[in-house]
């Protein structure tokens with residue numbers, strides 16, 4: 001446990017020393033603010049839907065692009081520089097390495113989500129805000145970001161080339177995000193399968209204030225499977 | 240397993256293939272507690288690969304490694320807890336400050352929180368990095384990187400140090416300092432170190448392993464390997480009693496002497512002086528027999544001296560496929 005915390009803390013600190021973290025968080029907050037306030041003032045509604053609702057241009061779509069970019073260095077960088085040899089010859093488990101890195105990155109991403117509370121407070125000052133959907137919306141975004149972070153960690157173990165790992169990660173995340181928008185074009189069986197696997201589809205209900213256990217389970221399973229695969233892949237990379 | 244308890248490293252038939260490359264082939268050796276072992280071999284011989292297997296970073300294709308009685312594959316964490324490892328090229332977290340890096344390693348190595356500060360201080364002093372503790376690792380010179388990597392390996396005070404080219408990239412002064420440090424450490428710890436600098440091994444190690452093309456070709460003390468160089472080589476200059484005796488006759492007589500493996504007639508001088516180079520067999524010194532032969536045949540012995548074989552000779556002979 002202590003080891004996981006050490007790794008998480010160190011990764012988090014490394015993020016705050018790196019330009020990429022500021023660029024990504026800046027892009028997320030800036031992009032989200034633009035989308036959010038545009039929709040808010042165009043529609044004139046007192047609602048947080050613009051923050052939570054998945055769409056082609058939305059805060060969650062930005063996360064699907066930025067989280068893979070942020071997480072890609074976690075293991076790939078250690079493979080490139082050779083420090084993975086230190087880490088894996090310390091008496092710690094591969095699962096501890098994976099969890100530590102996952103939690104470190106998740107800390108940064110949750111901090112970015114926390115900053116969007118500023119949007120919430122603006123809306124709250126404009127009029128009466130229905131807090132139920134705000135709560136479920138944030139729950140949805142947190143689960144969504146957690147699953148994406150786990151997928152990012154997994155992709156990060158796949159290659160020592162950060163470019164290769166990043167391309168795989170971004171394609172996977174954006175693919176899982178945008179595949180939902182194709183379902184109308186597909187035959188119904190395939191369409192509903194596509195919705196089941198889509199990482200954005202499961203955000204819709206939560207963004208409307210509805211907690212469906214299937215959505216929660218989806219994100220938790222994606223997280224668990226991605227972390228397990230990450231551990232396998234890390235173990236295999238030094239076999 | 241032939242469980243003698245003082246063996247800290249046991250390598251049992253280690254092999255490692257990378258695709259079709261056989262990097263290490265059936266390597267077996269044991270290192271006892273307290274030994275300082277030099278691991279030699281040309282580039283690509285398999286030193287690093289062997290060390291990576293010992294540290295549990297790589298799984299061997301065949302065979303198994305045992306550290307302090309613990310099988311590395313079966314219980315990697317218990318095996319790894321006993322060792323400190325300096326990987327080749329000293330990979331370090333470049334963006335970290337040296338002191339933060341050491342603290343991180345102490346945490347991951349499970350050094351008790353109360354001992355961390357004192358362990359960090361001890362290794363920083365021993366490795367001479369006190370002055371750079373506040374620097375970012377990326378700013379360090381190669382020599383200081385190497386020291387930080389060594390400090391990292393010693394941090395938890397392990398019984399066993401596995402050092403892959405600990406002096407590579409250092410200037411001559413630093414090499415001597417690090418060598419002295421390794422010598423000091425060797426009094427308390429078991430060390431296996433790889434290097435391309437042969438005098439370094441003679442200066443610091445009490446045992447030498449030589450690996451060539453993935454196979455272990457020597458495992459002995461520096462003295463034995465040095466003496467074995469080209470066998471002992473004796474240079475002999477003599478003058479037969481009469482001019483009618485030919486160099487070839489003398490040569491065959493010399494070759495019959497006990498302890499002599501080969502005789503080369505180097506030169507026949509104008510005044511009848513013959514010069515020979517004589518190789519001994521193994522560690523036998525044939526000089527007494529040669530002297531007796533000279534007396535018996537009434538040769539005037541002008542010069543006889545033994546040239547000690549060097550570790551370089553042995554190394555070159557064993558790693559260029561010129562088996563004796």
Ligand SMILES: Nc1ncnc2c1ncn2[C@@H]1O[C@H](COP(=O)(O)OP(=O)(O)OP(=O)(O)O)[C@@H](O)[C@H]1O
Pocket residue numbers: 257260261262263280281282283284285286287288289327
């Ligand atoms: N990751 C790898 N993939 C493929 N082949 C490898 C890999 N690592 C090492 N090899 C090959 O295995 C062989 C042994 O390499 P190793 O690094 O163990 O040699 P070494 O004795 O440490 O050499 P050096 O003195 O140059 O450090 C070489 O032929 C090398 O090319």
Ligand SMILES: [Mg+2]
Pocket residue numbers: 286287288327403
């Ligand atoms: Mg090497």
